[in-house]
Amino acid sequence: MNRIMKHKLTGTAASPGYAIGRAIRLEQERYVPEPRTVDNAEQEWQRFREAAERARTELQHLRDRTEQRLGAEKADIFAGHLLLASDPDLLEGVRLKIAEERQSAETALHEVAQMYMDMLKAMDDELLQARATDIGDVSRRMMNQLRGVANREPEWTETGILVCEDLTPSDTAQLDLNVIQAFITEIGSRTSHSAIMARSMEIPAVVGVNGATDRIDDGEWVIVDAVEGAVIVSPDDDTRADYLARKEAYDRRRQALQRLRDQPTRSRDGRQVELAANIGGISDLEKVLENGAEGIGLFRTEFLYMDRADFPSEDEQLQVYRHVLQKMGDKPVVIRTLDIGGDKELSYMSLPKESNPFLGLRAIRLCLGREDLFRTQLRALLRASAHGNLKIMFPMISVAEELRQAKKLLYEEKQSLQSQGYSVSESVEIGMMVEVPSAAVAAHAFAPEVDFFSIGTNDLIQYTMAADRMNEAVSYLYQPCHPAILRLVKWVIDAAAGQGKWVGMCGEMAGDERAIPLLLGLGLHEFSMSASSILSARAQIAELDYAAWREHAAEALSMSDQDQVNQWVRRQTSGPSSL
Numbered sequence: 001m002n003r004i005m006k007h008k009l010t011g012t013a014a015s016p017g018y019a020i021g022r023a024i025r026l027e028q029e030r031y032v033p034e035p036r037t038v039d040n041a042e043q044e045w046q047r048f049r050e051a052a053e054r055a056r057t058e059l060q061h062l063r064d065r066t067e068q069r070l071g072a073e074k075a076d077i078f079a080g081h082l083l084l085a086s087d088p089d090l091l092e093g094v095r096l097k098i099a100e101e102r103q104s105a106e107t108a109l110h111e112v113a114q115m116y117m118d119m120l121k122a123m124d125d126e127l128l129q130a131r132a133t134d135i136g137d138v139s140r141r142m143m144n145q146l147r148g149v150a151n152r153e154p155e156w157t158e159t160g161i162l163v164c165e166d167l168t169p170s171d172t173a174q175l176d177l178n179v180i181q182a183f184i185t186e187i188g189s190r191t192s193h194s195a196i197m198a199r200s201m202e203i204p205a206v207v208g209v210n211g212a213t214d215r216i217d218d219g220e221w222v223i224v225d226a227v228e229g230a231v232i233v234s235p236d237d238d239t240r241a242d243y244l245a246r247k248e249a250y251d252r253r254r255q256a257l258q259r260l261r262d263q264p265t266r267s268r269d270g271r272q273v274e275l276a277a278n279i280g281g282i283s284d285l286e287k288v289l290e291n292g293a294e295g296i297g298l299f300r301t302e303f304l305y306m307d308r309a310d311f312p313s314e315d316e317q318l319q320v321y322r323h324v325l326q327k328m329g330d331k332p333v334v335i336r337t338l339d340i341g342g343d344k345e346l347s348y349m350s351l352p353k354e355s356n357p358f359l360g361l362r363a364i365r366l367c368l369g370r371e372d373l374f375r376t377q378l379r380a381l382l383r384a385s386a387h388g389n390l391k392i393m394f395p396m397i398s399v400a401e402e403l404r405q406a407k408k409l410l411y412e413e414k415q416s417l418q419s420q421g422y423s424v425s426e427s428v429e430i431g432m433m434v435e436v437p438s439a440a441v442a443a444h445a446f447a448p449e450v451d452f453f454s455i456g457t458n459d460l461i462q463y464t465m466a467a468d469r470m471n472e473a474v475s476y477l478y479q480p481c482h483p484a485i486l487r488l489v490k491w492v493i494d495a496a497a498g499q500g501k502w503v504g505m506c507g508e509m510a511g512d513e514r515a516i517p518l519l520l521g522l523g524l525h526e527f528s529m530s531a532s533s534i535l536s537a538r539a540q541i542a543e544l545d546y547a548a549w550r551e552h553a554a555e556a557l558s559m560s561d562q563d564q565v566n567q568w569v570r571r572q573t574s575g576p577s578s579l
Contacts (some may be wrong), residue, residue, distance in 0.1 A: 013229035014195035017204030018247035019182035025218040033106035041099045048105035051145035065418040066173045077169045084138045088309045113139035137168040140559035163216050172197045182224040186212045250485035257535035261292035265538050271546035276528040287531040295332035297528020298506035302340045317380035325388025332389045339395040341366035343419045363396035378413045385425035396431040443495035457507025479562040480509040493523045521553030
């Protein structure tokens, strides 16, 4: 007789795949020091400095071990941890609490680290929220050094599925993939470092599963559905059999997709498009190449400015841009200039507080107000241009004056570099992101002044629908396939076509299997997405008929709401990628 399934939990699919096994619960200590004052503040500060130095040494050893085991790019996460362990703001905060409030080193570290973690968790950016876990990881190491407690790495002895409140990058790097089949956490998002590492290690993971540690017993049978973002606890025999079949089919399909890695992306009737990858740094390049990306459609350069104590220099930026261009060879690399400000703050940059940061001083607006900062990045990009197929893209352009001013500064720096004897490519294309409704509506006016458009749908949708995509109360309004959004996309593509220019898309919509047929039919040239989505998208496009989808997309434009559009796509789509 089949046992009754206990319950189903939901979360976020952070790293795709399926796993079936027994739960291994990881108990994680939460240490909160008792408030204590000290008499000798100077001595206490020295005790903290020594503990911090020991923690840095420990992190360096962990970085070296990770590099040996997983490669240099995986170990780069711990370079960020080493920077955090030396962060002057964090260290100075601890010093002041010891010196001025006579707090113990443990109390001072706990309060300062918690302050930064709370601040990051409150931000509307998942990537910044994920930094809270990194600060917790680094401060835990420092705290254990102060307490004289060994920072033991987890020892995995049983085969199964790891269940815990959170998984730090340190823990993730130590996972024995011969033992741990998948992991489930209560905290986390797709952009947390543990999720990024899970994808690079190709281990299924579901994060953000509320109550997982309370509702899953040690040794209990668990199914991890990291395709839909579900966890099934104590499944019955029929459910286990169903998911075993799904896992086998998923593994077969992944293997079959590898044959498409070096193939061009063509529709069934021969329409060729480009599938590119979105990246945040050099650590993402390995997966870009492994998944057969035809270029990089978005390099988010703001990550060069985070987890550090000051702005990166021209030479520091040059090294990163040059590395990416050389690694990609003759494939196009679209690098977005700095998109910071508003909700994305830098600890070392003083920005005005704003009541509505998404509509405030950010991206190109900030850069045009800080020409020194902007010119440094432009010089680094232009110097790197000699090493590959570089395309430069300006974010959040709202009016033509912003675009013209940005281009003016770029050309001034190009002339300056050439006069100094630097080699600068003459074939660098200049583009702009279309993520503000005014840019989409006036695309016909912008088209003569750029070489390409890249549609940033994440912001374009939230600005068009007047709905913060991070606000759960209005998340139902985040509708990528709403006819209003499709019409804006069509306007941009038509405006570009009139000038013989190409259009890409670098928002999440570009990798959404519901949207891909419509975007193909609307005439999109480049789809830029996470590297792990590329092969599936290539297989889907190969099953689509471009001529037919031109007609289907035209019909979708006249519909009244997203539900109608989605139902229309479902009816028209067939084959292995059907919805």
